[in-house]
Amino acid sequence: MNKARRKQLSEIAELLQELRDRIEQLQEEEQEGFDNLPEGLQQGERGQAMEQAAEQMGTALDSIDEAVQALEEAQA
Numbered sequence: 001m002n003k004a005r006r007k008q009l010s011e012i013a014e015l016l017q018e019l020r021d022r023i024e025q026l027q028e029e030e031q032e033g034f035d036n037l038p039e040g041l042q043q044g045e046r047g048q049a050m051e052q053a054a055e056q057m058g059t060a061l062d063s064i065d066e067a068v069q070a071l072e073e074a075q076a
Helices: 003-036 045-075
Strands: none
Touching: 003 045
């Protein structure tokens, strides 16, 4: 891989990391919102949707981590 392509991959990895940080912040806020709900509301439709959203964001974070790692390995 030439230097220009490596640089582009590095820039993309950095952008993904920035997006990951933003998603992580949202995920933490959503989880905190869920945790602060009374137990009865946690079990309700809204609470379940909040919990599911936080879990899905966690899955997205894992996927981004894998993508960044793959891009870093591609640069080697």
